[in-house]
Amino acid sequence: MGIMWVAAICFFYLRLFFAKLSTTKAPISHPAAVDSSSLRPACIITGASSGIGKATVEVLANKGYYVILAGRSMTGLDKVVEELELRHKNIMVKALEVDLTSTSSIVNFTKAVQELLDTYHGSMSLQLLVNNAGILATTERVTPEGYESLISTNYLGHYFLTRSLLPLLQRSRVPARIVNVGSFTHLCVQNFDGLFSLLLRREVQKRMHSSKVPVYQIAYIYETSKLFMVMFTYELHRRLSTGTLPMQVTAVVADPGIVQTAIFRELPTWFSTCIFILLRSAFLLQSPTVGCKAVVNAALAPPSVSGEYFFGGEGCRVASSTLSYNTQFAADLWNLSDKLFNDAVCRLRTL
Numbered sequence: 001m002g003i004m005w006v007a008a009i010c011f012f013y014l015r016l017f018f019a020k021l022s023t024t025k026a027p028i029s030h031p032a033a034v035d036s037s038s039l040r041p042a043c044i045i046t047g048a049s050s051g052i053g054k055a056t057v058e059v060l061a062n063k064g065y066y067v068i069l070a071g072r073s074m075t076g077l078d079k080v081v082e083e084l085e086l087r088h089k090n091i092m093v094k095a096l097e098v099d100l101t102s103t104s105s106i107v108n109f110t111k112a113v114q115e116l117l118d119t120y121h122g123s124m125s126l127q128l129l130v131n132n133a134g135i136l137a138t139t140e141r142v143t144p145e146g147y148e149s150l151i152s153t154n155y156l157g158h159y160f161l162t163r164s165l166l167p168l169l170q171r172s173r174v175p176a177r178i179v180n181v182g183s184f185t186h187l188c189v190q191n192f193d194g195l196f197s198l199l200l201r202r203e204v205q206k207r208m209h210s211s212k213v214p215v216y217q218i219a220y221i222y223e224t225s226k227l228f229m230v231m232f233t234y235e236l237h238r239r240l241s242t243g244t245l246p247m248q249v250t251a252v253v254a255d256p257g258i259v260q261t262a263i264f265r266e267l268p269t270w271f272s273t274c275i276f277i278l279l280r281s282a283f284l285l286q287s288p289t290v291g292c293k294a295v296v297n298a299a300l301a302p303p304s305v306s307g308e309y310f311f312g313g314e315g316c317r318v319a320s321s322t323l324s325y326n327t328q329f330a331a332d333l334w335n336l337s338d339k340l341f342n343d344a345v346c347r348l349r350t351l
């Protein structure tokens with residue numbers, strides 16, 4: 001896993017080098033950030049209690065966004081709100097709870113966002129959604145709804161959240177933006193074999209109860225969750241730009257590179273410390289303040305930049321893996337995720 005991931009990031013830096021030589025960088029301005037005097041732009045950042053999400057909150061709040069910090073622990077979110085309000089006097093931030101592994105939590109979160117926007121009587125609109133939350137689990141776990149927890153947190157929960165929030169984003173008077181946080185690790189997925197089974201509840205449950213199951217490869221599931229995020233973004237972009245969905249929303253991927261955060265929290269401390277020392281000495285490790293630049297650039301890039309992969313800060317974009325541009329698989333992934341979303345919402349209604 002380690003060697004493959006280092007090879008993948010080095011490959012991406014090489015691509016970045018050539019991209020810098022040959023392509024233009026997206027100018028860092030967005031109507032949402034400029035229009036704040038007449039219409040307060042609101043944004044949602046998932047996984048805002050730590051790491052890249054927390055660093056992104058600080059930058060966007062200082063650019064005039066009303067930032068909704070979304071996360072599963074209100075204690076963690078409240079601490080960040082308190083810390084930011086102490087450091088910056090004029091920012092507007094609000095913590096709202098959402099657990100991405102729970103459809104009812106996502107539905108309740110959407111209602112809470114709607115109620116919050118209603119209290120501003122049209123003077124505030126949701127203009128940005130940053131799907132950032134993620135885990136790197138070291139054991140296989142099943143969510144209460146029967147999904148594989150890593151896939152559910154990193155991909156499926158964000159798909160559900162996006163579908164749930166899309167009507168609010170579409171009401172924005174300026175083109176709204178969805179930023180999906182991806183990772184260079186998606187390059188390690190070599191083919192599509194068996195990927196859909198990671199999304200199907202019965203397949204996940206069968207695998208976990210069977211002694212014949214091959215040894216669980218957590219890195220592979222993480223890489224797959226990130227490939228799904230990239231393909232979901234491209235498919236969303238295609239649907240928005242071909243009129244299948246209204247075009248007031250654009251979608252991009254942001255890859256922060258390697259960042260020193262709590263993402264390795266499930267690994268033994270000595271092990272993650274060694275990894276960080278090695279990565280730092282190879283000049284590959286960044287702080288969250290630096291790592292969040294790709295996310296911020298992706299959020300603030302103009303609406304004309306949609307369906308692209310941001311990496312390396314300064315508005316730079318690179319190509320993702322060849323596999324990620326497969327339109328047939330992306331459409332199938334969308335259709336399956338959509339069915340799971342509709343089924344989950346129906347199940348909730350019958351409760």
Ligand SMILES: NC(=O)c1ccc[n+]([C@@H]2O[C@H](COP(=O)([O-])OP(=O)(O)OC[C@H]3O[C@@H](n4cnc5c(N)ncnc54)[C@H](OP(=O)(O)O)[C@@H]3O)[C@@H](O)[C@H]2O)c1
Binds near residue numbers: 047049100154
């Ligand atoms: N760090 C890197 O090198 C790196 C590289 C490439 C991509 N990324 C991606 O960047 C994103 C942010 O990761 P990070 O490095 O900043 O890690 P982090 O510090 O561990 O932050 C992850 C955030 O996700 C939240 N979260 C986890 N499960 C959740 C759930 N079920 N519902 C809602 N929120 C949940 C966590 O909340 P709790 O505090 O409650 O756990 C935390 O706020 C992830 O998508 C990750 O895959 C990271």
